[in-house]
Amino acid sequence: MAMMKTRRAATVAGTWLNEAVSFVVFCLLDIVDSLLCLIYKVADYLFESEWKPCYCLSAKEPITATRGKILLSHNNGESKILTLSPLQEVSGRSKIELEDISETLYTRPSLLSDLSNISVNELNKRLVKDTRSETECRDHHAKTKINRRRSVTKSSLTVNFTVVEMLRGKIRPQNLSHDSRWSDCDCGFCTSWASTSDIKDHSLYVKTQIPNAVTTEDDVLFIHGFISSSAFWTETVFPSLSTSSSAYRLFAVDLLGFGKSPKPADSLYTLREHVEMIEKSVLQKHNVKSFHIVAHSLGCILALDLAARHGGLIKSLTLLAPPYYPVPAGEPEPRQFVMKKVAPRKVWPPIALGASMACWYEHISRTICLLICKNHRIWQFLANLLTRNNRTVNFLIEGFMCHTHNAAWHTLHNIICGTGSRLDTYLDIVRDKLKCNVTIFHGGDDELIPVECSYNVKQRIPRARVKVIENKDHITMVVGRQDEFARELQEIWKNSSC
Numbered sequence: 001m002a003m004m005k006t007r008r009a010a011t012v013a014g015t016w017l018n019e020a021v022s023f024v025v026f027c028l029l030d031i032v033d034s035l036l037c038l039i040y041k042v043a044d045y046l047f048e049s050e051w052k053p054c055y056c057l058s059a060k061e062p063i064t065a066t067r068g069k070i071l072l073s074h075n076n077g078e079s080k081i082l083t084l085s086p087l088q089e090v091s092g093r094s095k096i097e098l099e100d101i102s103e104t105l106y107t108r109p110s111l112l113s114d115l116s117n118i119s120v121n122e123l124n125k126r127l128v129k130d131t132r133s134e135t136e137c138r139d140h141h142a143k144t145k146i147n148r149r150r151s152v153t154k155s156s157l158t159v160n161f162t163v164v165e166m167l168r169g170k171i172r173p174q175n176l177s178h179d180s181r182w183s184d185c186d187c188g189f190c191t192s193w194a195s196t197s198d199i200k201d202h203s204l205y206v207k208t209q210i211p212n213a214v215t216t217e218d219d220v221l222f223i224h225g226f227i228s229s230s231a232f233w234t235e236t237v238f239p240s241l242s243t244s245s246s247a248y249r250l251f252a253v254d255l256l257g258f259g260k261s262p263k264p265a266d267s268l269y270t271l272r273e274h275v276e277m278i279e280k281s282v283l284q285k286h287n288v289k290s291f292h293i294v295a296h297s298l299g300c301i302l303a304l305d306l307a308a309r310h311g312g313l314i315k316s317l318t319l320l321a322p323p324y325y326p327v328p329a330g331e332p333e334p335r336q337f338v339m340k341k342v343a344p345r346k347v348w349p350p351i352a353l354g355a356s357m358a359c360w361y362e363h364i365s366r367t368i369c370l371l372i373c374k375n376h377r378i379w380q381f382l383a384n385l386l387t388r389n390n391r392t393v394n395f396l397i398e399g400f401m402c403h404t405h406n407a408a409w410h411t412l413h414n415i416i417c418g419t420g421s422r423l424d425t426y427l428d429i430v431r432d433k434l435k436c437n438v439t440i441f442h443g444g445d446d447e448l449i450p451v452e453c454s455y456n457v458k459q460r461i462p463r464a465r466v467k468v469i470e471n472k473d474h475i476t477m478v479v480g481r482q483d484e485f486a487r488e489l490q491e492i493w494k495n496s497s498c
Contacts, residue, residue, distance in 0.1 A: 022346045025353075029361055030110040036363035047182035055106040056362055100270035102418030104339045105410070108360050180265060183370045184404045187377060193262045204281035205260035207234045209242060209250040218315060218493060219288045221306075222252040223278070225297025225321075226416065227408055229259030229399035232296065235391065236478055240486035248292075248493065251282050255299075257407025259399065269410035271419065275305050289313065292493055296320040297449065297474065301415055304426035307434060316437045316496040317430065318489065321449045321474055324456050327421040334420035342416055351447045359412060369405035376401035392479060427460040438464040439492050441485075443477035445470075 037056055044052040180186060193202060207230045210216065222233040230252035238250060254261035256277045257269055267273060282288060290313045295303035300322035307314050325341040327334040343359035346352040358365045372379065380397050387393045430438065438461055442454040451468055458464045467488075469477045478485055 018346060018348050022348075025347050026345050026356070026360075027110075029357065029364060033361040033363050036367060040363055040366065043182070052181075054362055056108075100272050100414060100418070101268060102335050102413045102420075103333075104335050104359075104417045105413045107336070108339075180263070180404070181406070183366060183374060184263075184406075185374045185376060185402070189260065189398075190263070190402055190404075192260050202262045203285060204256060204262070204277050205230065205254040206281055206285075207238075207252045208286070209234075209238050211242075211247055211249070216249045217247040219249045219251065219286075219291040220489075220493070221278075221282060221288075221291050221293050222250065223293065223295040223299030223302050224252070224255065224258075224399070225299050226412065227258070227400050227403055228296070229395075229402065230254045231259070231395040231399050232478070233294075235395045236482035237294075237486050237489070240483045241490070249286075251286065251288075253278055253282060255302075255411075257411060258403045260402075263404045263407055265404075265406060267406070267410070268414060269407055270414045271301070271305060274302055274411070274415065275309070278302065278306065279309075283310075290315055292316045292318070292496065294318045294320075294489065295322075296478070297323060298411070298416060300324075301419055301423065304423065304430065307436075308426045308429045311429065311434045314434060314436045316439070316492055317434075318439045318441070318492055319454075319457065320441045320477060321443065321446055322440065322453055322457050323416055323449050324423055324427075324453045324460075326424070326456050326460075331421075335417050338420055339413075339417040349447050355448070358408070359417070362409065365409060366405045369403075369408065373401050373403060373405070396475070396479070424460070427457065431461045431463075437492060437496055440464055440466045441477055441488075442466065442468050443472035443474055444468050445473045446477070448474045 033056065037054060040054070041051060044050070180191070184190070193205065222230070222237070224230060224232045233250075233252040238252070241248065241250065256267065256274050257263050261277075283291075292315045293303045293306065295318070297320065300319045303317060303319065304322075307317055323342065325338050327337050331337050339359060343356040344352055345356045345360065357368070376397070379401060380394065383393050383397050384390070430436075438457075440454045440457055442449075442451050444451065454466050454468075458466050469481075472481070
């Protein structure tokens, strides 16, 4: 009994210590990110001869589209209507979907502002409780609601000029511009997509494995996770499947902005862009009619979107560590809710600190990319030297470091945070309109995405089968047990009901 009380006290003390240290650290990071903003403004002007807009300078109100027009407040206070050019002029689509752009890109309140808002709200509640009668409280709440509605209506129509001009600058007719920023890596590997002769028809980098002398039974699409690459599959599962006389045609893609795939500087890396590039580069190019999907982490969101689009073609759906955080009913800001789940602004565990720095701080995350991604060849050399050219370490580092900040930043916000409650719709479609098998794998020691996320998917899709792999994390659930995982995949494909 005494031991339990001691452990409980230690847990409470550790939690409070983590909260206190996290508050101090992230308040400092708020200041550092603001300073880096100014530094990068100067650096961009020196290296690229122009000022580059950033999201941290924008107003903290959402952008609202009304019939293709945006009403905003100009710097001089005059209102102005901007009409964004149709996306059919950009990439063949009929209209711009501003819903694809997550407000978490430009609405990330600092820790101090969050604390002040909480304190003011709590103080108001206590004052009302102590000094007002029940009738007065009702009147007060009614007036508050009316004021909130008015303020929401006003803020939904008032948008900072810088943000819209920035979005206008990004959403424009393009052919996957080769322009790269001075802080991005320009090595042959990272820019290999720009060296091809056919500039207008860039596709994703797709690694294929087609069986020889064996009749192909089915096609399988592999989608990697965030800041990774197709090597996550081609260096692990593909060799295991080839040695087992697999009769499957395998496709592993490098997502837009990652690995050897195009890294356009003017892309917003929305869910729509990612999925349409997969359709173009795999389904259309290789004449895929029906297929299985195997997706890891971020790739699970793309897989669910594909399943919603091509329900009749999906033969099985295998999800590894799906980042599904159910948004409570009535939550006014579902994307903000998901962002706080993904990046809780805590220093412990370390994975939470890394995720929070990448998600909350545009310029700190750019600095990390500058130090790591731009110099990935140095890091790879050192890693190979220390591990004696360990193949596993090499491809993991390659996938982790070979991307641009623009790609990682927008993909993180527009897909992981930006899907918000949209995942509920995709999961409902899979549950109600698809008959394919749904299998979910999750590492028992995964600190990046909790196991609860997989069980959340099962609650939405009761027929889904969840397998928790004990003593394995976000990566080692595949890496290190690829032979076993390959056998599990073949069993899934064999028993597919579609």
